[in-house]
Amino acid sequence: MIGVVVVSHSRALAEAAVALAVGLLPDQAVSVRIAAGLSAAEFGTDAVAVAEAITAADSGDGVLVLMDLGSAVLSAATALDLLESPVRVRLSAAPLVEGLVAALAAAVGEPIWRRWRARPRAPSPPSRPGSPILWMPESRIIHNHPQVPHLWTTRPSPRSSR
Amino acid sequence: MAAVDTAAWVRGFAALVGEHEAELTALDAAIGDADHGTNMRRGMTAVVAALDDSQPGTPGEVSKQTAMALIRAVGGASGPLFGTFFLRFAAAIGSGMDIADFARAFRAGVDGVIARGKAEPGDKTMVDTLVPAADALDTRVAGGASTEAVLDAAVSAAAAGRDATTPLVARKGRASYLGERSAGHQDPGATSAALLVLAARAAVR
Numbered sequence: 001m002i003g004v005v006v007v008s009h010s011r012a013l014a015e016a017a018v019a020l021a022v023g024l025l026p027d028q029a030v031s032v033r034i035a036a037g038l039s040a041a042e043f044g045t046d047a048v049a050v051a052e053a054i055t056a057a058d059s060g061d062g063v064l065v066l067m068d069l070g071s072a073v074l075s076a077a078t079a080l081d082l083l084e085s086p087v088r089v090r091l092s093a094a095p096l097v098e099g100l101v102a103a104l105a106a107a108v109g110e111p112i113w114r115r116w117r118a119r120p121r122a123p124s125p126p127s128r129p130g131s132p133i134l135w136m137p138e139s140r141i142i143h144n145h146p147q148v149p150h151l152w153t154t155r156p157s158p159r160s161s162r
Numbered sequence: 163m164a165a166v167d168t169a170a171w172v173r174g175f176a177a178l179v180g181e182h183e184a185e186l187t188a189l190d191a192a193i194g195d196a197d198h199g200t201n202m203r204r205g206m207t208a209v210v211a212a213l214d215d216s217q218p219g220t221p222g223e224v225s226k227q228t229a230m231a232l233i234r235a236v237g238g239a240s241g242p243l244f245g246t247f248f249l250r251f252a253a254a255i256g257s258g259m260d261i262a263d264f265a266r267a268f269r270a271g272v273d274g275v276i277a278r279g280k281a282e283p284g285d286k287t288m289v290d291t292l293v294p295a296a297d298a299l300d301t302r303v304a305g306g307a308s309t310e311a312v313l314d315a316a317v318s319a320a321a322a323g324r325d326a327t328t329p330l331v332a333r334k335g336r337a338s339y340l341g342e343r344s345a346g347h348q349d350p351g352a353t354s355a356a357l358l359v360l361a362a363r364a365a366v367r
Contacts, residue, residue, distance in 0.1 A: 009237075044201070044237020047245065048230065070335065071239035074278060078233060078242035081249065 003031040003057025004103050007050055007076050008068040008096065011037035021100040030107045032100075033057040045072045050079035054087055062088035066099045164309040166264045167367040168221035168255070169213060172228050174361035176206035182357060189350040193337040197238060198350040205236035205244070221259070221267075226252035239335060240351065243275055243288065244358075250274030261309040264362075265299035272296045279334060286330040286337060286344065288351035294319035295359045313363040320359035324352045 008014035014036035022032075033053035038044040050065070057063050065076050076091050083089075092099050179186070179202045187199030209231040218224045229248035233241050254270035255263055272292040281287040298319035302312040325348070332344035335351070 038235070038237045042237065045241070046235075046237070047233045047242055049234075071242070074239050074242040075233075077278060078246055081246075082233075 001030060001059060001107055002061050002103070003033065003054075003059060003063040004100065004107075005033045005035060005050065005053045005057050005063055005065045005076075006096070006100060007045055007053075007065060007072045008034075008036035009043045009045055009072060010068075011040050013068065017097050017100055020097065021104050024101055025104045028104045028107060030104050031057045031059065032104075045075035047075040047078035047082060050076050051082040054079060054083065054089055055085070058087045062090065064099075064103050065089060065091045066094060066096050066103070067091065068096045163260060164366050165259050165261060166309070166313070166362050167365045168224040169218075170367065171362050171365035172209060172213065172224060174364045175358050176210045178357040178361055179203055179206045179354065182353070186350050186354055189348055189353055192347040193332065193340055193344045194350060195238075195336055198240065198354065201236045201238045201240055202244075202354055205232045205241060208232075208235035220257040221255045222252045222257060224252075225249075225255060225267075228252075239279070240354070243279055243351070244354075246274045246278045247271035247292075261312050262303050265296075265303045265312070268299055268362075269296045281334040284330065285334045286327045286332040286349045286352070287334050288349070288355040290327050290330075290349065291320045291323040291352040291355035291359070294323040295355075309366055310363075313359075313366060316359050317356075317363050320356040324348065324356040327352045 006014045006018060008017070011034070014034045018032055018034060022028075033056050035046065035049040035053040038046060054063050054065065067073050067076055073091065080089060092103070094102065179199075183199035183203045185199065186202060187196055190196050190198035209228045212227050212231045213224070216227065218227050225248045229245045229252060232248065233245035235241070236244070248271065250273065251267045251271035255267035258264070258267065272289070272295075275292060276282070276289060279287065279289070281289045283290055283293050295316040298315040299312055302315045307315070327349035328347065329345055330349075331342055332338040332340065332349070337344045337347075337349070
């Protein structure tokens, strides 16, 4: 099963988002790790913490990373340079909460698109059932802001000795 | 032969960031989220503490350690961007000492920033400072100028690049959300990047 990492500037925001998603989908058992805030109280993201969370969340099927803001994307992309061993990673362009719920639902096979069929932004079913499911709702582009890159990496990089 | 002392460069950058913290934050308050000075000071304080703690030897080790401290401590976009600069600088410089090594490593760092942030010259970012500085380094090194003259040219090019961000409309980063309203303000990242070049000039030994 895939792992999920939530990268946010705010630890409280990340914890609340995870609690919401898990509350909506109590039967799933996805490994969700949080890399959020410089501390419990300080806003910010830390690429080293993201790399550690990716490693911890991976059980061999790959990891989906969800982010809240642009600089979280930069930290997550930097984290890929810091991975000690190869991990299949995707940075998702999905909105944080919706992407998290969709990822957990997809991982557990919950037909969430049926439940939410009446909603205007309802997701559609994944195209490759059976494989690690990494389908995500389309993100919307804000102010012509470039979309978050989707990328896979299997390239390990030397990790610095700290 | 004079060269840039990497540890002195990093420490000098930390001192300049400390001196200009309020200015950097004020610039960021105009078009960003008013934390650039605070974030950079926190990051560079961590960098100096790590240098005091471990005393790395080669330029590569100094800049690698600097990168990791920035990535961990800055918190905002400047952490992964300046961190990536120093990561790539470290990989390119190794134990190289002369100004040609410095210029080549600086270019590698700038290329890393561009790859990471996807900004181009004219987007009103630190790239508007770093690319002209790297160009000046390359040109003067190729022309056989002295280390001091090479860095003087880089400082001038960086300052001109920084100043040229004022009329631009931001196309990357938080300032881009403001659209046309971002014009008329000097970019904070371009300003701190100019301090990085200034610190290199002051670290010639």
